[in-house]
Amino acid sequence: MRYYLRKLAFYLVALWAAVTLNFFIPRMMPGDPVDILMAKLQQRGGSVDPAARRAYELLLGTDSDEPLIRQYVSYLGNMVRGDFGISVSDFPTPVSTVIATSLPWTVALVGIATVLAVLVGVVLGVFVGWRRGTWLDALVPATTVLSAVPYFWLALILVAVLGSALGWFPLIGGYDVVLTPGWNAQFIGSALYHGVLPALTIVISSVGGWLLGTRNMMVSTMAEDFVLTAEAKGLRQRRIMVWYAARNAVLPSVAGFAISLGFIVAGSIVTEQVFAYPGIGSKLLQAVQNNDYALMQAIFLVITVAVLAANLVVDLLYGVIDPRTRTSG
Template structure:
């Protein structure tokens, strides 16, 4: 219980610092989103007096001095109210987030999990049978990992939409289909997601494989592995129950960070494929000085990373009880 409370306190402070930075940093960016809205309104006719403060409140930017705005921001966050989006005006920010976060979670989340499972599995076997032909997978997958996301995405886009027109070129679904849980829409969404998912898997599986393989080689030299083998345990039991269980610990932390950043999506990948996820939405917000949407996206990303790391800290405490000991 003491370990849990200590972790909760640490992550509560980290979340408060993230909220504070999330409030102040966008306001340091040149440009005034209220003036952007007012300039649009002026194109339709004269703007009445007092409209500046009204638009600021409507966008969730607060009013008064900076401290008052900060308090209003904390209250709004607690109520899950982020104002209206400038990029999609007058749509509320929460509506924009609901419309894009599911796309990213499904695509990037599943692709990340698949990459981790494949990479850790192959890395475990390659480390256990080091020196065999399985080690030949390491240079090939490492090369794919070194290739920039956008270059691989462009290459796959050219090969599988121009040379061999197998997949759709862009978007998350066919606009002619009706959005909903129906066969036509789900089939269209799956077809549009396969190529971006393939990009993520090919770009990231090599890192998981190499890391797990090297940790397996290091773990196999430990005394407890030698003792397990001396007991006459089955090779599979030694590999999974002794070597892999300890070798996977560093990868667990990396997996937590990856899951946290699933919410942000793969920004460049979503731009290349015009995929309607969080990364593409964030780019749109930055281009339009959309403070409310930027703050909401950054907040979701930050809290997701903190939550993922908190869960992995708890997992670490369960897998390795030594981490629960206070120093």
């Protein structure tokens, strides 16, 4: 029990540190979200008086007359209540609404793509490692090269070939704009159809790393005594591969998969930008361009919580799987 309490305390301190940095770093950046909002209003022909500017400062939580430490305390209180303020880039929409509408797109896209990449990479890695030294090993350099290709370059290639030249898939967007978003077969089908190219980009870029890692672990595991003992007993090759070698070789991949799930909410900013996908990555880029402190802080907070939660789950699972970590940690 002490092991689990120590881990929980560590991650709570890490969360507090991340939240604190999340508050101060955007305020160190040049520019002021109120100035940006005032400029937008003036471009639309509106007049801005000091009273209106003061009202917007209070609304956006950037009160220049309030000490920074009081802003920090107010930020912590609002965060606990789920009040992240008003978004400048989507004014006057609340930040919580912006995240609620964009987060499901990224979770669905990057989540499904990550699961597919892990499954394909691990299965291929098991077979390639089991048949080491054969022609299957030629797959490893090809997939690792694809993993080194930048996201945006691969996305542009897929758009040019599969989208523009062949016309198999739509070029941009998350769904057909003539449809009304909702839980119906037509909209879900359109969302899946528009998500093929972005998901394919993520899968192709990620599968090589999972394949290489699993292949190397398979080669290492097959040299262990328990695998050699199983072979000496005359067990079937398929049983040895699945229940002896692969079962132990995929453990690091399982841990890596759990950690990668934490980064799902971060999305793939570049991929979403190329395909104009309505995910949280594009909202983060939009927030940075507009000095939208409130939206930046909320998105960073969601990403931080997801990553820390995934790491905490992995640490706790390792404590269950391998009791030795509870005594050494």
